[in-house]
Amino acid sequence: MPDVGVLSAHLLSVFQKELFTRLAEAGHEHLRPRHGAVMAHIATGGTRASELSDRSGQHKQVIGTLIDELERLGYVTRQPDPADRRAKLVVPTDQGRDQMVQAQRIIADIEGRLASLVGKDRFTEFKQVFEEISRGY
């Protein structure tokens, strides 16, 4: 039986290939899998870079570089945080929000197929255990 590192790496690889191929077909051809560390964790109303770092598990410097790239590509802007003027929020643009909607549609389709593959109840329990492991590791 492969270990959880090999299994995660393999699932992430095929998942990202499908997601970013289909996003490219939907007009988001400049996005790369690395940008998922930001786009998968950003809220419509904006999210702080430090929270994007916590939630993705990526170093703050890496997240900063990704935000720079996404700003140049027109997906996010940096704005002052209304709750703390010294802090910045990373806020999706219209193009960023379109990507979020398209990604949610594609991911729902992928997870639906995986649930059919192993059975709906087993898939639900799989995600439940996965989430407990992610929180508790």
Next chain:
Amino acid sequence: MPDVGVLSAHLLSVFQKELFTRLAEAGHEHLRPRHGAVMAHIATGGTRASELSDRSGQHKQVIGTLIDELERLGYVTRQPDPADRRAKLVVPTDQGRDQMVQAQRIIADIEGRLASLVGKDRFTEFKQVFEEISRGY
């Protein structure tokens, strides 16, 4: 509930951080997480590059670059395949085999902790479903 892409990315990130920190402490400080695509899938007797590509889900060109790096670092050598003289096998060196033993020890420890976290039976079923998803995606 986070999707399977987010969950896989997060687990892979924390898993790799622990594995490569502990490998560095065990004398393998030049290895990087990207080298796992080769080192996690190589057999003691050698493995073809095309099989490393299939099993890791990484493009053949990426695997070729990683083999070059690992050859320079002293972890693998390219040798003619006895079964087909035109083909090459990627074979671990003594240093490569030491890394494989150390990695297995560390990974067994990580998976033991995760099994304690969610319960042994639930962890076994989690890995079973994970493996079916990996094969069937």
